[in-house]
Amino acid sequence: MRQGPTITTIAERAGVSIASVSRVLNRLPTSEATVRAVRVAAEELGYVPNSVARSLKSSRTNQVAFAMADIGNPTYVAMVRAMQPVLKDAGFRLILHSTDADIDDELDVLRRLGERYADGLIISPIRLTERHLEAFAEARAPVVVIGSVPDGTPVDNVRADSRTGLRLALDHLYALGRRRIGFVNGPLDTVPGAARARAYADALTELGLPHDPALIEIGDFYRADGAAATRRLLARTRPDALMCANDLIALGALDVLRAEGLRVPEDVAVVGTDDTDLAPVAWPTLTSVALGSAERGRRAAELMLDRLADGDAEPRVVTVEPRLVVRGSTKGTS
Amino acid sequence: MRQGPTITTIAERAGVSIASVSRVLNRLPTSEATVRAVRVAAEELGYVPNSVARSLKSSRTNQVAFAMADIGNPTYVAMVRAMQPVLKDAGFRLILHSTDADIDDELDVLRRLGERYADGLIISPIRLTERHLEAFAEARAPVVVIGSVPDGTPVDNVRADSRTGLRLALDHLYALGRRRIGFVNGPLDTVPGAARARAYADALTELGLPHDPALIEIGDFYRADGAAATRRLLARTRPDALMCANDLIALGALDVLRAEGLRVPEDVAVVGTDDTDLAPVAWPTLTSVALGSAERGRRAAELMLDRLADGDAEPRVVTVEPRLVVRGSTKGTS
DNA sequence: TTGTAGGCGTTATCAG
């Protein structure tokens, strides 16, 4: 933990100027003798270049930041896990921000991008306000947003397609003969909550099913909230299927259905969303709409690398295809 | 995304020197008039301090790095989730390294600490080699290791107590009348694998149970490996309980037991280790030895903060208490 | 090929 040597230290030891040291270290044309002297000195001293000083010159930090609501949420974990290798291979470190879905926190992260501690920011806001859009426009470094932003927003954008996703799920339930398909959603003022509410309504319409408000219940995106919401829903009506806005909600629904003595999937089929690691572990295993968390993370990282390579390209929008993963909670036992 | 203003820009605009600007920005005693002029100018220009330049001067980055084998592993996720708020409250950002348990990768991270991109490193190596110990000794910044290191190693250390943990589990199984307690472990050359093997053997001795090699099987730390190992074990003997070295292995064991038509816990009780998010979701819900992943993460972050505040203090060792969380896989249905 | 010197944006130490 002693103080590290600098190019000056090496220069003295090798009996050359700091310019020569820098040249050797950067593989610029230099005489054999100098190269050897510098290499030896650097080796002996255990020299490690100071990336901060280098960043000050180059205005590059080789770090990319990712801001998410909660590092404990499996969806974000899947994203991080997918970004990591992409960024690493390109020589970037990943910095994490957990914002607890606090809007001021998120805006703060965007503002601090100006501090230049990172070359770019990938952000997945759970709510999207006017202030977010302003902050995107004023950001001092490239921003990639995971979650739909309005067209024309000057950022690269990776989108999930909940519309198609929910359609896949409802088609599946319909094909199984289910007609009273309930929906346990998260808050409507969130990006996913709003998107999924629209998607559910559209799917009902397309299937020619009636819109029954009694079949819709809203809670937060966690297991306990999902359980409470399901309880409220069951208290007033009897669905033969439950679509849930994420897997945690679905787990809560499974808890309540089991407690009520209802069989899954015989009495009530259940579908989750996000296809997290929890889905194949649950009992019964959980059918879930995979919105491609991992792929969204990967694509976001790729967009960021492209943007860092060419800052002036047109903003791009990438949409990731959803997929329905059928398991025991809708079909037989597993 | 335009070029940002610097203190020089502000100084010109406010008609003062850069020194005065710096003083105002750092709240050092300054005259009212100067303060106002600088504040106004900074505001108008949308000034944001450059943290890289500040770091160069102060040799502080306000970043702490965490190196783990796999960001997808729930144990590490729990650690990250617990470190995050501690570090954040102290004004530090968290940087992530996923090393895929590659030793060269880990050593590289340690070496690159010399680049000073982070003020300190928290690392949780899955294997611990001689080279690791050397690298710890030579590290250019504080290192906190999660996982036992030999006494005398010059780093702060957070340990789990697998010995007590396995003892709790085996006591529980013994109390339930189980006498043929199998053990599905991970590789013996890993830190947790070795510790848990010793702990299992010790617990058997203390309970006065015979050591039957047929009851021990080794695979890797993932679900499929746990399943395969369990299959091998069942092919040669019939345990009435299975202790598993982590929750993923335990899930694999549950898969196999179910496939073989064995009832859990009636025929075979199952205990996992780490008490991850997966344990309460599994079916039956999984009894698991909580080795305090979250608390280990939290304590590691705290040790790091202490160390950064006082670099010369004696290296500290913190041991986190294990806890047995009893669920359906050992006791009734749940 | 090599060395000198200036600058990246801040902080901090001096005189004034």
Added chain:
DNA sequence: CTGATAACGCCTACAA
């Protein structure tokens, strides 16, 4: 209280 000015460690013209 304020303004020059010298670092921090590195890169890079420009000169020699």
